[in-house]
Each structure stands twice: as C-alpha cells, then as structure tokens.
Amino acid sequence: MFTVQSPALVTDGVRREVLVPQAAVRFPEMAEIDQAIRERRLVVAPLREDEQEAAGEIARGIPGLGLGERESMAVAASRGLPFVLHDRRASRIGRAMGQEVVGPLDLLFERTVDDGLLEHRLRAFARLVDMRIEALEVLLERVKERSRW
C-alpha cells in the first residue's frame, strides 16, 4: 500500500520530457498532463540545490536513467516521497536504491475498485505497452483471484 500525495509533484525535467508540442497529435494524453499542471493537480517542483547535486550523482553512478527519472529520484529521496515511474528498468533501479517506487500495475491494482473496470484498464495498458499475451493472462488471473477474495 502506498500513500498518494495531492497535488502530486513533477520535476521540470519530467515536464520537458513529456510535454513535447510535436508529439501532441500522436499522444493526446499530453493535453491532460498539461491541463493537470495548469490546474495544479500536478505541481512542477523546482529542485533544491542539494537535490540537484543528488541528481548529478545519480547520473554519474547510474548511467541508465533519463533526466526526469534522475531528478524524480533525487526529489523523492530527499523529501521521503514515493514516486511513480512507468519505466520498469528505472523502477528496478529505484527499488534497488531503497526507494518506494509505484508502477502502473501497482496503481491499477491498488486504486481500481471495480474488477470489470480493472480488467478493461489492464487490457488497455497491455495494448499501450505491447505486453505479451501470456503476461496479460497472468494479470487477468490475478483479477479473478481478487474478485474471489
């Protein structure tokens, strides 16, 4: 179980990575992210000096992470917050560093009450990330198991 802070924070690096004007047509959900920032449901948090240094250290120590991920890890570590990461490689690294990382599957299972809706969301997610059908079946089995609970 994890605690969700409201409003959620994003770093400027994340904002720059995800809000790419040219990609708006291909990825219409960008408009929702933009909207969330304008409505302050998502707040762009500037990095403090110590967090910038920490992000730099992460970059040197772990070359496999993008800018937004490095910044988020630094902020999450210094402020003691869980952070949401889509990328599974980055998630593994974050967890290996002892941080509380919340992935999309964690979010879907933990925060979708209705089993039918959860199944629908899992199928949509599977399409989005090119999940193997066998992997999706494993997840749908978990939904059935949950509904028997």
Add this chain to the structure above:
Amino acid sequence: MVTMERPQVNIRLERELLQELDEMAEAESLDRAELARRLLREGLKRERVRHALGRYREGEVSAARAAEVARISLYEMLDRIHETGIPYELDAGDLQRIDAMINGGRPHAAVGEGRARYDAGQRAGAAPPSDVDSGIEQLRAQFRPKPVRWLFVGESSPSGGTHFYRANSNLFRATQEAFVAALGSDVPSGPAFLHFFRDRGCWLVDLASEPVKRLAKEARGAAVGAVRNRLARLIGETDPERIIVVKVSIASDVGAASRVAGFKGEILELPFPVRQWKSEYVRRLEDAVRREAVGP
C-alpha cells in the same frame, strides 16, 4: 555568420562504393562531399537509435535514457520501441506486489471512480463509513439521470464494501439480469450497465446514508427513521414516474416519505434480491421493465 569548423578526414573507400556515391550525388545535384556528409549524418542518427534500442532491450537503460542517448524525444523513442516490438515483460517483483495487495484485501480507493474507500469501517469494531466517506455519494451523483423516471430506493449501502454503483453487489447483478430478461442481450454488463441504467432514467438512492446492517436494532431503526425527510425531499426534487422499493421492510418508510412529498405515482415493492428472493425480484422487475419499456 557562424562557420562550422570542418576538419579534413581522409578515408579509403572501395571503388564501387565511390562510384555509387558519385552517381547519387549527380542524380541529386550535390557534390560528392556534401552527399557524403548528409549520408553520414543520417547514418549516425539511425545508428544512435539502433544502439539505444539495443541497450533498452538489454535492460541497461530506461526509455527516457535511451531517448537521450539517441538524441530523440521520449515519444519518438517510445514509438521506436513499439515499432521494434520490444515487449513489456512482467517480472517477479510486479507479481509479488500484486499478490501482496490481493492477499492484503480489497483496494481502498478508486481512480476515476470517486474516492471510494473499501477498507474503512470493515475492521472489527469500526463504525461503517458514510456514503460520502466511502465515495458512494459521488458515484451516485455521477449516475443521476435527468430526468429521473424510476427512482429505486434501497435501505442503505451494504456494509461489506460492495454497492450497486460499484457494479459488484447482489442488487446490481439481479437488476442487470432483470433488464436483460426484459430487453434482451443488448443490455450491457459490468460497469457499462450503470450508464445504461442512467440513460433509461433509472436512479438508485438509499434511505439511510450509511450501512445499517451492522448497527444495533434500535440504532438501525433510528438511522432509517431519521432519513425519511431526506427521502421526501429527494422524491419532491426528482418527481419520478415510479418508485421501486428494494426491500419490503422499508416500504412503510418510503410510503411515508412519498406521502410527505405528495407523490401520486405507482410504488412497486420488491424483495431484496438475495437467496430465494432473487428470482422474485428479477421476475417482477423484468415484468415492470417490459410493461413500461423504460427508456429514453
């Protein structure tokens, strides 16, 4: 004007390759060096992407880092990952966390389903949450039709965390079954039925705003009695064509509230659809739906 420095590089090329380069340069009206520079730039870009994709596939870098390595946007990289068909693999950690959630109980808050909290009130001795606290009130408001034609009135939310508007209760299943029996298999199942139900002007409200099943008998009576006026106001406000009482034992309360509201329509009393009463509930609701052809 900025002049780009261009150190001279000598490389040896096979005669055939040089000839091909010259032929292409002539076809595109470029000089050989310009075409070679262009091809080198484009080739390097492709190579950077290929290299980044390889590192991503091997799990060395995240998609965001791969985008940086390839010097393209994250979205372009996600597109490339998609085109390349690098699948999303589950790992043991994903499943362990999901299993822990399942074994730890139901989810306790919803995304896009109102702020439902399943676990609140289900611990031993804890007071059951009100419909506002459990998120039911928000769900109910979300599925309120305009106008309300049939007002279904139940006693209260179930104490176990299920609810009609979470599409997971006995009442939900029996009601959906009755609509299917009356109107055919086009009636949707799951959460989609809630939209269907709303679009046909049907709305379910509860007499009490919190689960009463676990309350002591006296407290239960008081909780139900205290909300008659609330129901009367609701009936007056929605002015339904018909009221459907979903539990015979609350019929007198609903009747009293409807009289206060000056309601003149028909009140249909149905048993709550559990155990042996389910078939009666389904059959009688099916008849009503069939007769009235409830719909927009």
